[in-house]
Amino acid sequence: MTARRRRTAATRTAQYLALLCYLLFLLVPFLWLVSTAFKPPRELGSIDPTWVPHDPTLANFRAAFDEQPLLGAAANSLLAAAGAALLAVVVATPMAYVLARFRTRLARAATGWVVVSQAFPLVLVIIPLFLLLKALHLVDSLGGLTLVYVVWSLPFALWMLTGYVRAVPAELEEAAAVDGAGRVRTLVSVTAPLLVPGIVATGLFAFITAWNEFFFALVLLKSPEKQTMPVVLTHFLGAEGAADLGPLAAAALLATVPSLLLFAVIQRRITGGMLAGAVKS
Amino acid sequence: MTLMTAAKRSSGPRAGAGPRRDHGVWFLVLPALIPILVLSVGPLLYGVALAFTDAQSGRTEPTQWVGLLNFADLFRDTLFWDSFRIGLVWALGVTVPQFFLALGLALLLNEKLRLRWLARALAIVPWAMPEVVVGIMWRLVYHPDAGVLNETLRSFGLGEGRDWLSGLATALPAVIVVGIWSGLPQTTMPLLAGLQNVPRELHEAAAMDGAGAWRRFRTVTWPALRPVALAISALNFIWNFNSFALVFVLTDGGPGGRTRLPMLFAYEEAFRYGQFGYAAAMGLAMVAVVAILLAVYLAGRLRTGEDDR
Numbered sequence A: 001m002t003a004r005r006r007r008t009a010a011t012r013t014a015q016y017l018a019l020l021c022y023l024l025f026l027l028v029p030f031l032w033l034v035s036t037a038f039k040p041p042r043e044l045g046s047i048d049p050t051w052v053p054h055d056p057t058l059a060n061f062r063a064a065f066d067e068q069p070l071l072g073a074a075a076n077s078l079l080a081a082a083g084a085a086l087l088a089v090v091v092a093t094p095m096a097y098v099l100a101r102f103r104t105r106l107a108r109a110a111t112g113w114v115v116v117s118q119a120f121p122l123v124l125v126i127i128p129l130f131l132l133l134k135a136l137h138l139v140d141s142l143g144g145l146t147l148v149y150v151v152w153s154l155p156f157a158l159w160m161l162t163g164y165v166r167a168v169p170a171e172l173e174e175a176a177a178v179d180g181a182g183r184v185r186t187l188v189s190v191t192a193p194l195l196v197p198g199i200v201a202t203g204l205f206a207f208i209t210a211w212n213e214f215f216f217a218l219v220l221l222k223s224p225e226k227q228t229m230p231v232v233l234t235h236f237l238g239a240e241g242a243a244d245l246g247p248l249a250a251a252a253l254l255a256t257v258p259s260l261l262l263f264a265v266i267q268r269r270i271t272g273g274m275l276a277g278a279v280k281s
Numbered sequence B: 001m002t003l004m005t006a007a008k009r010s011s012g013p014r015a016g017a018g019p020r021r022d023h024g025v026w027f028l029v030l031p032a033l034i035p036i037l038v039l040s041v042g043p044l045l046y047g048v049a050l051a052f053t054d055a056q057s058g059r060t061e062p063t064q065w066v067g068l069l070n071f072a073d074l075f076r077d078t079l080f081w082d083s084f085r086i087g088l089v090w091a092l093g094v095t096v097p098q099f100f101l102a103l104g105l106a107l108l109l110n111e112k113l114r115l116r117w118l119a120r121a122l123a124i125v126p127w128a129m130p131e132v133v134v135g136i137m138w139r140l141v142y143h144p145d146a147g148v149l150n151e152t153l154r155s156f157g158l159g160e161g162r163d164w165l166s167g168l169a170t171a172l173p174a175v176i177v178v179g180i181w182s183g184l185p186q187t188t189m190p191l192l193a194g195l196q197n198v199p200r201e202l203h204e205a206a207a208m209d210g211a212g213a214w215r216r217f218r219t220v221t222w223p224a225l226r227p228v229a230l231a232i233s234a235l236n237f238i239w240n241f242n243s244f245a246l247v248f249v250l251t252d253g254g255p256g257g258r259t260r261l262p263m264l265f266a267y268e269e270a271f272r273y274g275q276f277g278y279a280a281a282m283g284l285a286m287v288a289v290v291a292i293l294l295a296v297y298l299a300g301r302l303r304t305g306e307d308d309r
Helices: A002-037 A041-045 A059-067 A070-101 A105-117 A122-135 A142-167 A170-178 A183-212 A215-220 A229-234 A242-280 B002-010 B026-050 B069-076 B078-109 B116-122 B131-142 B148-155 B171-195 B200-208 B213-241 B245-250 B262-271 B276-308
Strands: none
Touching: A002 A242, A002 B078, A002 B116, A002 B131, A002 B148, A002 B171, A041 A242, A059 A070, A059 A242, A070 A105, A070 A142, A070 A183, A070 A229, A070 A242, A070 B026, A105 A142, A105 B026, A122 A142, A122 A215, A122 B026, A122 B262, A122 B276, A142 A183, A142 A215, A142 B026, A170 A183, A183 A242, A215 A229, A229 A242, A229 B131, A229 B245, A242 B131, B026 B276, B069 B276, B078 B116, B078 B171, B078 B213, B078 B262, B078 B276, B131 B148, B131 B171, B131 B245, B171 B213, B171 B245, B200 B213, B213 B276, B245 B262, B262 B276
């Protein structure tokens, strides 16, 4: 018996060690980014970089704003991401409702397409999109980029929202119909209020995806004053000497903060939704 | 993500509350359908068509059909083949270790360990970060002077370290590590979800029968996990083969093209040199190869799956 208990204890220790290794692997790069962002140039240049800066400074953040139009980039990203998130839930929610409640071939085909199109390399889509948006005078425009983001966020939005609609018992709607409420009335006053948390989570996720997106923004936005955060971040790159790393890290950290905060808000819902989805199957 | 949709769809309609037929709902589908048609279906078909033309950016003469000429050129383009090979090494080099690491992490997170909630929350960090930031962050880690990797090596007396991202031999392995890091949460979460789906009673019964941990994994856990594992690894392979931003930021395809993934190559061809038709042909070749590899993989897996049973 004791031998067995000793073996369980050993297993537990090994498990905690393994978990620690995973956490180190996942977190060390991020902590290094934070550390670099707060280091003064002198420490960045030293041959013995330390984890905790001796003289933490905010100078890198100031320098980052001086070097690149970060404020404008953040505003652009905010506009494109918020617009895309809003439009995505507005167009996806009705379709998700249909997917969850009805069996129409059209909706099935559309979802099938959304899934299949994931497998195609973006280069095949971006050239025609570029030509199309150019013909519509939407190249180098945040509006054009926002439209692309809406379509691009639909796969995940539809998947999440369909799950949330399924979670609303159809009996509730049937009861409302029996009470004489029309279809629109039922949707607006019975189903929609129950869907609000799910719609918010979906919108936030669409926001994060658009805020983080790089490839479309790189191709579709040319004027520096229209570019989004990820594109502007790449302007910091080059053969950077150690002293230039501070502003680079500071800007990168700032660009991450919104995504991390919002993700923390919806994380439970995303993973929870995934777990629920798997359990249902 | 998509794999969950697929899994859910297969569950079929539930009795009573389940989906029903209705032809008056098409107007609810339209708001999503129109953008999908205009900005996804249309462009993709147009893109496929472009592969058979000599389309170039900013040209005044009309674009002509050239048949398979682009593909013939592609076939002789050794740079493209190099890039393709690198793309396959990268996609496999990321997908396979990532899967095993994610499986290990999922198994750990499924245990009743203390601080599990913290680990679960923190494991999400790579998921939330913009890819460009992930690239920048790892450039800081790999930086020859101010990077934490070389600093750690020096402090353990393991030599002076090196310039990882510009070394001909180290660049590709270095970016592969970044690829593994950035996709770990997305791979872990579905696997964890799959694990929580494994019936606990089966585990207990197997333990009662004296089955060891490995045997229990083989006979109880793995059969339940297999569909999710298959789907997530296939999807990861596709996404990795088509990935762009990470390596664009890390090395921009350098040094000497050692990390020039197919997407980077096609991007340069299209938007640096304006060869739209040729770049579209590259895209189509990428789809074809991915489709063939996946078909072989899935067919092989499914067959062995039947043998197991």
